[in-house]
Structure formats: C-alpha cells, structure tokens
Amino acid sequence: MAQTEGRLAGKNALITGAGSGIGRASALQMAAQGAAVMCADLDTQAAEGTVALIAERGGNADSLGLDVRESDQVLAALQHTAGSFGSVNVLFNNAGVGGGFGWEDTVAINLGGVFNGLYHGARHFAAQGGGSIINTASVAGLVGLTGPHVVDADELDPGAGAYVAAKHGVAGLTKQYAVSFGPHGVRVNAIAPGYIETPMTAEARDDAQTREYLLGLHPLGRFGQPQEIAAVAAFLASDEASFVNGVILPVDGGYTAR
Numbered sequence: 001m002a003q004t005e006g007r008l009a010g011k012n013a014l015i016t017g018a019g020s021g022i023g024r025a026s027a028l029q030m031a032a033q034g035a036a037v038m039c040a041d042l043d044t045q046a047a048e049g050t051v052a053l054i055a056e057r058g059g060n061a062d063s064l065g066l067d068v069r070e071s072d073q074v075l076a077a078l079q080h081t082a083g084s085f086g087s088v089n090v091l092f093n094n095a096g097v098g099g100g101f102g103w104e105d106t107v108a109i110n111l112g113g114v115f116n117g118l119y120h121g122a123r124h125f126a127a128q129g130g131g132s133i134i135n136t137a138s139v140a141g142l143v144g145l146t147g148p149h150v151v152d153a154d155e156l157d158p159g160a161g162a163y164v165a166a167k168h169g170v171a172g173l174t175k176q177y178a179v180s181f182g183p184h185g186v187r188v189n190a191i192a193p194g195y196i197e198t199p200m201t202a203e204a205r206d207d208a209q210t211r212e213y214l215l216g217l218h219p220l221g222r223f224g225q226p227q228e229i230a231a232v233a234a235f236l237a238s239d240e241a242s243f244v245n246g247v248i249l250p251v252d253g254g255y256t257a258r
C-alpha cells in the first residue's frame with residue numbers, strides 16, 4: 001500500500017534496473033516521497049539491497065528478479081506489482097548496459113527492454129485510465145558520442161554505435177508512445193542523462209585521460225550524481241508534471257547545449 005504523505009503519496013512504481021546507480025537512487029527518492037516501489041533487476045540480490053535501504057528509511061518497497069529482454073517477464077512484473085500494491089501507476093524503464101556489449105545485447109537490453117516496458121505498461125495504464133512512464137535514454141539518444149582517442153573506423157568500439165542507436169530508439173519510442181497513449185491519460189517521457197557517477201561509468205572515470213576529456217564535455221565541469229537523475233524521475237512521476245508528455249529531457253550539466 002502507498003503512504004498517505006509526500007509528493008508521490010498514492011503512487012505505486014515499478015522501476016527496472018533498481019539494484020544499482022540511477023535505478024537505486026530513483027527507488028530511494030520515490031519511496032522517500034511516499035510511493036510504494038517495486039525494485040526490479042536482473043541482479044535480484046542488488047534489488048533486495050535497494051529494498052533494505054528503503055526499509056531502513058521507513059519506506060515501502062519490495063523486489064523481484066526481472067530480465068527486461070523477456071516480454072513475458074515484464075508483463076508478469078507489472079501484474080505482480082499491481083497485485084502487491086493494489087495498482088501500479090508509475091513505470092520507470094531504466095535498466096540498461098553501457099558500452100562493450102556489442103550490437104545484439106545492447107539493442108536487446110537498452111532498446112528491446114524499454115519497448116517491452118512500453119508495450120505492456122502503456123496498455124496496462126490505459127486500461128486503468130492513466131499513469132506515468134519514464135524511460136532512461138541518454139545524451140547518446142540525442143547526439144553521437146566522442147572519446148579522447150582519435151580512432152579509425154576499424155578501432156571504433158562497436159558498442160558505442162549500438163548504444164547510440166539504442167538510445168536514439170528510446171527517444172523515438174518515447175515520442176510515439178506519448179502520441180499514441182496521451183489520449184488515454186498515459187504520459188510518456190524520457191530522461192537523457194549526461195555522464196553520471198554510477199558503476200556503469202566507473203572504468204571511464206578511473207582513466208585519467210578519459211576523465212579529463214569527459215569532464216570537459218559537461219559545461220558544469222563535473223559528472224552528475226544518480227540523485228540528480230532520481231529527482232527528475234520523481235518529478236516526471238508526480239502530478240506536478242501533469243502536462244509534461246513526450247519530452248526527452250536532458251539532465252546533463254549542459255552536455256547537449258552546444
């Protein structure tokens with residue numbers, strides 16, 4: 001059951017990739033604002049860890065194991081969340097992987113996983129008269145990526161192209177579902193983070209040359225914190241964002257402003 005106080009009181013959220021980074025911070029943030037949160041992740045133990053953190057803070061959460069690549073698992077997760085909390089009205093399609101996974105896995109997780117969430121989530125929310133769906137895109141959903149090293153085509157990391165293509169796909173799906181399901185009261189938006197200090201970016205941030213290069217791409221001169229994405233996710237989930245639909249919102253310290 002949802003709590004009765006807080007900006008998200010009465011909201012019940014399903015968050016994918018909730019075991020780490022942006023997903024964990026968003027689960028904590030939404031729970032702190034009164035939502036009941038189902039923490040879903042491929043790494044079930046990590047999702048349980050997030051639930052424990054929420055419980056320590058007096059929030060309401062539960063966890064489930066989920067592979068977003070599997071359409072039937074995503075549908076079952078929505079149904080399980082609705083059964084546990086009485087309903088589900090916020091879906092954060094956040095699970096994803098970084099570079100180095102190659103074309104098929106990157107697209108299956110980062111784009112296919114979001115599609116599975118939208119496909120089942122939008123129908124579920126439309127049937128109950130509304131809801132808010134948030135997708136995690138990336139600055140790589142708006143522009144191509146650059147790196148510190150000058151490389152020729154043969155040396156290009158195939159994961160980078162796949163990541164950029166998948167995230168641009170997330171932006172496209174966000175717009176299409178916003179258009180198609182807006183008339184049913186379903187808002188669909190995406191967040192496009194710049195580089196955020198999560199395990200996904202640890203390797204890049206640990207390499208001195210790469211770190212300096214990437215910092216220079218952010219006019220604020222620093223990387224973002226997962227809480228800074230979570231704050232925006234909580235806003236988009238809330239009724240304060242009641243007229244926000246179909247946006248790909250950069251939260252990137254100015255990365256895409258030039």
Ligand SMILES: NC(=O)c1ccc[n+]([C@@H]2O[C@H](COP(=O)([O-])OP(=O)(O)OC[C@H]3O[C@@H](n4cnc5c(N)ncnc54)[C@H](O)[C@@H]3O)[C@@H](O)[C@H]2O)c1
Nearest residue numbers: 017019020021022042067068095096138193195196198200
């Ligand atoms: N960290 C950044 O700088 C950054 C920037 C832009 C976009 N993003 C996006 O933000 C999202 C979250 O990334 P993060 O930085 O928090 O990474 P993270 O690695 O800290 O967390 C990702 C979580 O997703 C889970 N996951 C991976 N594959 C899954 C699957 N098939 N099914 C279910 N769960 C799965 C992982 O187990 C992990 O807990 C991703 O979509 C990522 O592409 C991150």
